[in-house]
Every structure is written in structure tokens, then in C-alpha cells.
Amino acid sequence: MTDKNRIPYKIYLEENEMPQSWYNVRADMANKPAPLLNPGTGQPLKAEELTPIFCEELVQQELDNENAYIPIPQEIRDFYRMYRPSPLVRAYCLEEKLQTPAKIYYKFEGNNTSGSHKLNSAIAQAYYAKKQGLRGVTTETGAGQWGTALSMACSYFDLDCKVYMVKVSYEQKPFRREVMRTYGASVTPSPSDTTEVGRAILKEHPGTTGSLGCAISEAVEAATKNEGYRYVLGSVLNQVLLHQSVIGLETKAALDKYGIKADMIIGCAGGGSNLGGLISPFMGEKLRGEADYQIIAVEPSSCPSFTRGTYAYDFCDTGMICPLAKMYTLGSSFIPAPNHAGGLRYHGMSPILSQLYDDGLMEARSVRQTDVFQAAETFARVEGILPAPESSHAIRAAIDEAMKCKETGEEKTIVFGLTGTGYFDMTAYEKFHNGEMENYVPSDDEIAASLARLPRLN
Amino acid sequence: MTDKNRIPYKIYLEENEMPQSWYNVRADMANKPAPLLNPGTGQPLKAEELTPIFCEELVQQELDNENAYIPIPQEIRDFYRMYRPSPLVRAYCLEEKLQTPAKIYYKFEGNNTSGSHKLNSAIAQAYYAKKQGLRGVTTETGAGQWGTALSMACSYFDLDCKVYMVKVSYEQKPFRREVMRTYGASVTPSPSDTTEVGRAILKEHPGTTGSLGCAISEAVEAATKNEGYRYVLGSVLNQVLLHQSVIGLETKAALDKYGIKADMIIGCAGGGSNLGGLISPFMGEKLRGEADYQIIAVEPSSCPSFTRGTYAYDFCDTGMICPLAKMYTLGSSFIPAPNHAGGLRYHGMSPILSQLYDDGLMEARSVRQTDVFQAAETFARVEGILPAPESSHAIRAAIDEAMKCKETGEEKTIVFGLTGTGYFDMTAYEKFHNGEMENYVPSDDEIAASLARLPRLN
Numbered sequence: 001m002t003d004k005n006r007i008p009y010k011i012y013l014e015e016n017e018m019p020q021s022w023y024n025v026r027a028d029m030a031n032k033p034a035p036l037l038n039p040g041t042g043q044p045l046k047a048e049e050l051t052p053i054f055c056e057e058l059v060q061q062e063l064d065n066e067n068a069y070i071p072i073p074q075e076i077r078d079f080y081r082m083y084r085p086s087p088l089v090r091a092y093c094l095e096e097k098l099q100t101p102a103k104i105y106y107k108f109e110g111n112n113t114s115g116s117h118k119l120n121s122a123i124a125q126a127y128y129a130k131k132q133g134l135r136g137v138t139t140e141t142g143a144g145q146w147g148t149a150l151s152m153a154c155s156y157f158d159l160d161c162k163v164y165m166v167k168v169s170y171e172q173k174p175f176r177r178e179v180m181r182t183y184g185a186s187v188t189p190s191p192s193d194t195t196e197v198g199r200a201i202l203k204e205h206p207g208t209t210g211s212l213g214c215a216i217s218e219a220v221e222a223a224t225k226n227e228g229y230r231y232v233l234g235s236v237l238n239q240v241l242l243h244q245s246v247i248g249l250e251t252k253a254a255l256d257k258y259g260i261k262a263d264m265i266i267g268c269a270g271g272g273s274n275l276g277g278l279i280s281p282f283m284g285e286k287l288r289g290e291a292d293y294q295i296i297a298v299e300p301s302s303c304p305s306f307t308r309g310t311y312a313y314d315f316c317d318t319g320m321i322c323p324l325a326k327m328y329t330l331g332s333s334f335i336p337a338p339n340h341a342g343g344l345r346y347h348g349m350s351p352i353l354s355q356l357y358d359d360g361l362m363e364a365r366s367v368r369q370t371d372v373f374q375a376a377e378t379f380a381r382v383e384g385i386l387p388a389p390e391s392s393h394a395i396r397a398a399i400d401e402a403m404k405c406k407e408t409g410e411e412k413t414i415v416f417g418l419t420g421t422g423y424f425d426m427t428a429y430e431k432f433h434n435g436e437m438e439n440y441v442p443s444d445d446e447i448a449a450s451l452a453r454l455p456r457l458n
Numbered sequence: 459m460t461d462k463n464r465i466p467y468k469i470y471l472e473e474n475e476m477p478q479s480w481y482n483v484r485a486d487m488a489n490k491p492a493p494l495l496n497p498g499t500g501q502p503l504k505a506e507e508l509t510p511i512f513c514e515e516l517v518q519q520e521l522d523n524e525n526a527y528i529p530i531p532q533e534i535r536d537f538y539r540m541y542r543p544s545p546l547v548r549a550y551c552l553e554e555k556l557q558t559p560a561k562i563y564y565k566f567e568g569n570n571t572s573g574s575h576k577l578n579s580a581i582a583q584a585y586y587a588k589k590q591g592l593r594g595v596t597t598e599t600g601a602g603q604w605g606t607a608l609s610m611a612c613s614y615f616d617l618d619c620k621v622y623m624v625k626v627s628y629e630q631k632p633f634r635r636e637v638m639r640t641y642g643a644s645v646t647p648s649p650s651d652t653t654e655v656g657r658a659i660l661k662e663h664p665g666t667t668g669s670l671g672c673a674i675s676e677a678v679e680a681a682t683k684n685e686g687y688r689y690v691l692g693s694v695l696n697q698v699l700l701h702q703s704v705i706g707l708e709t710k711a712a713l714d715k716y717g718i719k720a721d722m723i724i725g726c727a728g729g730g731s732n733l734g735g736l737i738s739p740f741m742g743e744k745l746r747g748e749a750d751y752q753i754i755a756v757e758p759s760s761c762p763s764f765t766r767g768t769y770a771y772d773f774c775d776t777g778m779i780c781p782l783a784k785m786y787t788l789g790s791s792f793i794p795a796p797n798h799a800g801g802l803r804y805h806g807m808s809p810i811l812s813q814l815y816d817d818g819l820m821e822a823r824s825v826r827q828t829d830v831f832q833a834a835e836t837f838a839r840v841e842g843i844l845p846a847p848e849s850s851h852a853i854r855a856a857i858d859e860a861m862k863c864k865e866t867g868e869e870k871t872i873v874f875g876l877t878g879t880g881y882f883d884m885t886a887y888e889k890f891h892n893g894e895m896e897n898y899v900p901s902d903d904e905i906a907a908s909l910a911r912l913p914r915l916n
Contacts, residue, residue, distance in 0.1 A: 008472075179884060184839060381614075381640075423633070423881040
């Protein structure tokens with residue numbers, strides 16, 4: 001630890017060094033992400049088709065492939081200042097534990113009560129809803145990270161927040177539910193009798209414990225049938241990656257402040273919100289030919305949309321009511337195994353990241369659950385932070401790369417995204433400690449069966 | 459929010475601005491805290507009587523009433539850098555919500571995986587155990603904050619950590635238990651059959667769910683009967699307040715950096731570790747006549763040792779095996795009602811704070827549980843952070859003081875300690891949300907009965 005006195009353990013930006021605009025990587029992409037399609041007509045969706053469901057200004061952001069920088073409104077920057085900048089941490093202790101010549105940094109986004117990076121987009125979406133004069137927003141949540149973040153954001157802007165929480169999570173994760181209630185959100189177990197779609201599902205399957213697809217359907221119905229409400233979503237969409245670019249911009253500014261050049265950027269990937277945000281300014285440099293970086297998406301081997309999916313138009317939701325997006329997908333009928341990284345259990349991938357991956361601008365790999373928890377425990381013991389299972393996918397890959405450096409002697413600089421904390425995931429850690437954790441890997445047949453059901457217009 | 463651009467939301471110290479020594483307030487006290495007594499002889503305990511139980515260097519710190527500054531060893535400062543400095547936050551949003559002219563700051567100690575300030579002393583105690591060449595340490599834990607912090611600290615120094623966890627908590631709080639296991643600690647539900655005292659208790663009360671007193675007894679036995687182990691404790695002791703002075707020193711340095719003069723320092727008080735640490739440099743100035751501050755200890759009305767106890771020698775533990783300490787106490791046989799601020803359910807109070815309170819150098823007040831949770835929810839909704847129930851006692855008093863300023867128009871600067879986060883306390887929040895939370899206030903008779911059983915030597 002010879003240079004410990006040069007680079008601090010944690011690099012914090014001053015308030016005046018913080019990003020004042022989000023960065024829209026689409027502006028620098030030669031091949032733009034494919035447009036969303038209307039599932040009925042198969043035609044690209046127009047703004048006026050989206051505004052009944054989404055906030056107006058967010059629809060503009062969703063469709064904007066041209067403007068590279070979009071100013072962050074002052075009200076959002078005020079909120080960001082409550083928990084941002086997040087620290088960029090030099091993992092000195094992990095480096096020492098691994099005895100690697102690699103230099104490892106992580107951007108820690110778990111430093112706020114929602115426990116993850118989701119708050120970066122939640123506050124933006126809540127702001128635009130407020131600005132539009134809406135009464136509230138609706139959303140769905142599974143494990144509860146997005147619902148928690150949105151509850152906090154709505155509480156700040158005094159907006160009503162209706163969260164449809166998958167019933168099995170509602171019952172099994174009462175703590176997340178109570179955090180949302182603390183912030184004033186109404187949390188309804190889905191399916192519920194508060195919506196037509198919910199009542200229909202309950203009638204057909206009285207004992208169902210719900211699904212994310214069903215919760216989305218209820219949230220969308222609640223948004224469209226209640227005056228003054230819109231629906232909001234925490235991942236996949238272009239607008240979400242735009243908001244999350246604050247992660248990458250801060251990371252880049254912190255590295256630049258100390259003259260550090262990253263060789264490799266690593267992030268976990270479910271719908272792509274964290275990874276897309278983290279890499280965006282680095283990818284921008286790469287797209288503009290100013291610098292090169294190795295960029296790695298890490299996904300669970302149980303839900304390998306990049307590594308074993310196909311690039312095609314598909315439904316964003318299992319209920320097949322949302323628009324069609326062109327993305328790497330396992331098929332919207334693919335049911336991921338019940339692994340413990342709820343935030344990565346998504347059949348598809350952000351259209352922006354899918355296009356970048358298809359263009360060979362980034363790599364992807366999948367990792368097994370027990371290997372992920374092994375990395376999580378190693379990390380926790382030396383770096384102190386108890387990581388979320390999702391984030392630990394990135395830790396696994398970062399450790400693997402650092403060990404390669406140990407073999408080759410290369411002093412690579414590795415930056416990874418630590419998206420959140422695992423305080424609400426201790427049941428998974430308990431399974432791991434007790435040797436009861438399984439590794440699920442879907443069979444080729446299983447994936448083929450799901451892909452065979454992709455919508456026909458491809 | 460006119461001056462928002464002058465004072466940042468969060469004041470972080472640079473690494474070179476961080477404290478290099480702890481501050482020992484005893485050095486500046488005219489009336490020193492009363493010495494610990496041997497319960498058998500009634501005589502002040504000598505170092506050689508303490509070293510079979512406690513680490514040698516910690517015993518020196520425990521007995522040191524003379525040295526004002528004790529250097530923080532480099533190894534501990536390295537660890538502190540992983541999560542310190544903790545932010546001093548200007549509560550702009552809370553001020554706006556309350557429409558108060560008061561300026562409110564809080565020192566947030568929940569910014570590490572243990573979720574509380576306990577880590578500041580845990581890492582110090584683990585360091586001295588390692589330096590002494592010990593194999594490990596033993597301790598007890600109730601709700602689990604101290605046990606978690608100690609597990610993290612022992613993991614860092616590769617020390618064995620044996621935690622005796624009150625059986626009812628072990629069963630009701632499996633998440634805390636799993637966090638400890640993640641850091642490699644062994645966690646034993648107490649009473650257990652691993653100690654003589656545990657076996658005796660189990661034989662007499664086969665169905666018991668344990669108590670903190672019993673867990674202490676087991677931890678002390680395990681320390682003395684296992685070669686290479688010592689017992690460590692997370693509050694009350696002088697050494698603990700010494701280590702926790704890092705909170706106050708950072709707070710003072712951050713305020714000084716921006717030329718801010720505090721009028722009032724507020725902290726919650728159970729055994730006194732957080733409050734004692736937070737106030738120490740301010741109290742030092744007060745004792746030396748350099749400045750004046752209003753200092754307020756806030757305790758639960760269900761366990762009011764300062765406000766309704768008496769200043770006398772008493773046992774530190776309910777099992778009556780530990781030394782006698784002179785302190786404000788409700789009597790070691792006092793059983794606090796099952797409120798939700800486990801960290802404040804202690805019958806006594808730090809001897810240092812007890813002497814300062816008795817000398818009129820600080821105030822105390824007690825607050826009701828439902829009022830505490832009301833303050834917690836208000837705070838969470840505007841400041842984002844979900845506070846621990848313990849910490850929320852200080853929030854309650856800070857809000858009350860800010861509202862007084864609103865009445866009088868005074869622009870007081872209020873600083874309070876936000877000791878931790880409430881992620882593992884959502885059962886309590888749920889009770890509060892559902893209107894099922896009760897307020898317990900012991901009767902005069904109950905307190906008198908307990909005080910009647912104080913040891914006779916007073």
C-alpha cells in the first residue's frame with residue numbers, strides 16, 4: 001500500500017465539481033437504438049402514443065437520440081446533493097487481499113436509504129411528474145428497491161405514490177414494504193382487487209402469489225384510469241439510462257481529478273440501468289474515438305440475456321401489454337429461476353446497451369450464483385460494505401480480472417459499479433452460509449422454447 | 459434556502475483533516491469520574507485485576523484520567539479511512555419543512571455496514587487485541603449492532619470473534635445474525651450449553667429466551683476460560699467514549715472549517731457511547747472555559763436513567779458479575795420495557811457522562827416512543843435517511859428545539875448525532891404505521907423497588 005497517501009481511499013467530488021447535465025450516449029452512437037414499436041401496428045411509437053402513460057418531458061427524453069447533454073434541473077440537483085456525490089472508492093484492502101498488481105476502484109451507489117442507484121432516476125421521474133402538475137405516479141416493484149427509491153422521491157416532491165408489489169414479495173419482504181410506507185407510499189399486493197386486470201387474474205387463479213408482469217399491468221391500468229397519474233419504470237428505458245449517467249459522469253470526474261485512466265469498466269446487468277449509467281461517458285469517448293476501454297457486462301448464468309439470448313423485438317413485460325423493444329432477450333415468456341439477485345431477473349436488456357453490444361463495443365459474461373456470493377463475502381470482509389447480490393456480480397468479474405493481472409503482472413486499472421447494499425438480502429446470505437444455495441442454469445431447450453414465442457414481426 | 463451555496467449539504471473532511479488522536483475528556487474534568495470498584499472488596503480496581511478480562515492497552519485507557527490526547531494507531535486510522543470521515547449534514551430540507559430559523563446539522567454515523575457508530579470502538583478494541591497477540595475476543599449482543607461492528611472489526615484483523623446473542627434476538631433478528639456470520643463471527647444463542655453459567659441457567663430455566671445479563675456472563679466466562687481470548691464491550695466504559703471521541707472531533711473540525719459555531723449539541727443516550735463521543739471536544743472547551751454549549755442527552759421515557767435514576771455505585775450488568783461503577787442508574791435489576799430502541803435499554807449510564815451531568819455541565823430529557831417515531835418519519839421523508847429508533851430520540855429533541863426557535867425567532871445552530879440507520883428495525887416502524895405502538899413509562903414504585911436493591915456500599 002505504498003501510494004496510499006496519494007490517492008485517497010474515497011474520492012468525493014466537491015459540490016461544484018458535480019455534473020450539471022446528464023449525458024445522452026445515443027447522441028454519439030452511429031447506430032442508434034431501434035425505436036419502440038406499437039405492439040398493435042408494428043410501427044414506431046410516436047410521442048402522443050406514449051404521453052397517456054408516461055410524463056411528457058420523459059417521453060421527449062425517451063425519444064431524443066440527438067442531444068448529447070441534457071441539463072439536470074436545479075430541483076433534482078438539490079436532491080442529488082442530499083446523497084451525491086457517491087464515493088469512488090479505491091479498494092486498497094481488496095487489492096492487498098488478492099495480492100494483485102491491479103488497481104481496483106468501485107463507485108458505491110448504496111450510500112442512500114433506498115440502498116441502490118435506483119434513486120437517481122426515481123427523483124428525476126418524480127420531478128417531471130410534479131412539473132406536469134400530476135397528482136401521483138404508479139409503478140410495480142418486485143424485491144422492492146425501485147419501489148423504495150420512488151417512494152422516497154415522491155415523498156420529497158409531495159406526490160402520491162402507488163406501488164404494486166408482487167404478492168409473494170409483499171409477504172416475504174415486509175421490511176421493504178414498511179420502508180415504502182415510511183415514505184408515505186401506498187403499497188398494494190399484486191394481483192389485487194383494485195384493478196380490472198387484477199380482479200380478472202384473481203378470478204382465474206385465486207391462489208396466485210403474483211408476478212412482475214401482472215404488477216406492471218395493474219400499475220399501468222392504475223395510471224391510465226386515475227385522473228392525474230402516470231406510470232413510471234426503473235430500468236430498461238432510454239430515459240432511465242440518461243438519468244443514471246450521473247453515476248458515470250461522477251466516476252469520470254473523480255478519476256480525472258487524480259489523473260487516473262481506467263482500463264476496464266465492469267457492471268452488473270439486469271435491465272441495464274446501472275451499467276448503462278456507469279459506462280456512458282466512457283462509451284462516449286470510445287464512440288468518438290478519444291479513448292478505449294474494455295467494458296464488461298456481468299449477468300447471472302440463470303438469466304443470461306446478453307450471453308445466450310437473441311437480438312430481436314420483444315415485449316418489455318411478461319404480460320405483453322407494453323411496447324415492443326429491440327433488445328437482447330430470452331423471450332418475454334422466459335421465467336428466470338428463483339435466484340437471489342431479484343434486480344437481474346429480467347428477460348431482456350436495455351435497447352441502448354443491446355445495440356452497443358451488437359456493435360461489438362462491449363463484452364458480456366455470465367457468472368454462477370455461488371461464485372457471486374463467494375465474491376460478495378470476500379469483498380465484505382475486507383472492504384467492509386455488505387454488497388447486494390446484484391452488485392456482487394460485478395465484484396465477481398472484477399476479482400477475476402484482478403487475478404488475471406496477478407498472473408500476467410499487468411497493473412490494470414479496474415473500475416466497477418457497486419450498485420447497492422444487501423441488508424434486505426440476508427436470507428440469501430443465510431442460504432449461502434448454510435451451503436444450501438443452488439446454481440440454476442437454463443437448458444438450451446428452455447431458452448429455445450421461450451425464443452420461439454417472440455412476436456412475429458421480426 | 460438562501461445560503462445553500464455557501465455551506466454544502468454535506469461537509470466531508472479531507473483525509474489530512476481527520477483526527478490523528480482521540481480526545482480524553484477526563485483530562486479536563488475537575489471532578490474525575492469515580493473509579494470502578496471490585497464488587498468483592500469494594501476497593502478501586504487495579505489494572506492487574508482487569509487484565510485477565512480486558513486487553514492490556516485498553517485497561518490503561520480505561521484508567522487514564524490524565525492524558526488529554528491519545529494517538530490513534532496508524533492501523534486504526536487506515537480502517538477509519540474506509541468509512542470515515544462520516545458526513546456532517548446540513549439539514550436544509552428539515553429546516554424548510556419545519557419553517558424554522560434554526561440551523562440544523564447532524565453527524566451521520568450510519569454510513570457503514572454495521573449501520574451505527576459502534577464500529578469506531580470495535581475496530582480499536584480489535585486492534586489492541588491483535589497487538590497483544592490474542593486469538594480472539596468474546597462479547598454479547600442484544601439487537602446486534604455491537605456484535606455486527608465487532609464482527610467486521612475482527613474480520614479485518616483476522617481475529618476470532620465469539621458473539622453471545624440473546625436467544626430471543628437470535629431467533630427474531632436472523633438478518634443481523636447472518637451479517638455477523640458473513641464477517642466470519644460465530645454467533646451462539648444465549649443461554650447456551652457452551653459455558654458453565656449457560657448450562658446452569660438452562661437447567662434452572664429450560665425455556666428461557668435469555669437476557670443481556672446472561673449473555674454478558676457467558677461472554678466473560680468464554681473469555682477467561684479460553685486461552686488467548688479477552689472480553690470486549692461496546693458502551694459505558696471510559697475507553698469506549700475515548701474511541702468514540704472521533705465523532706465529536708470530526709464534527710468540530712467540520713464546523714470550524716466553515717466557521718460555524720454550534721449553540722446546542724444533542725445526542726441520544728443509552729450507555730452513553732455515542733453521546734460521550736459526540737460531545738467530548740465541545741465539553742472540553744466548556745470545561746476549559748473557552749466556549750459554552752447547551753448539551754442535551756435524550757433518553758427513552760421507558761428507561762430514564764438520567765432523568766429518574768440516582769447517582770450511585772451499581773453493577774454494570776444485570777448478572778452482577780461485572781465491576782461496580784458509579785453512575786446514574788435505575789438499578790441493575792430494573793427491566794426496561796420492551797421498547798424498540800434496543801440500544802438505549804440500559805439501566806445505567808457512562809460514569810464520565812454521569813459525573814458531567816451531576817456537575818451541571820449537561821442536561822437530560824426523556825421522550826416517548828411514539829413521539830420518537832413521529833420524528834423519525836418526518837426526518838426520513840425530508841432528509842432521505844431512514845433513522846434507527848435510537849438515533850430518532852435525538853431527532854425528536856432537535857425538532858423540538860428547532861420549533862422553539864420558530865416561536866422565539868432565534869437562529870440557533872443545533873447539532874445532533876444521527877447514530878445509525880433503521881433497516882433492521884422495520885418491525886418497529888410497522889407497529890408505528892399500524893397504530894400498534896405503545897408508550898411505556900415505569901411507575902415511581904417500579905423504579906424505587908429497583909433502586910432499593912442497589913449494592914450496599916453506597
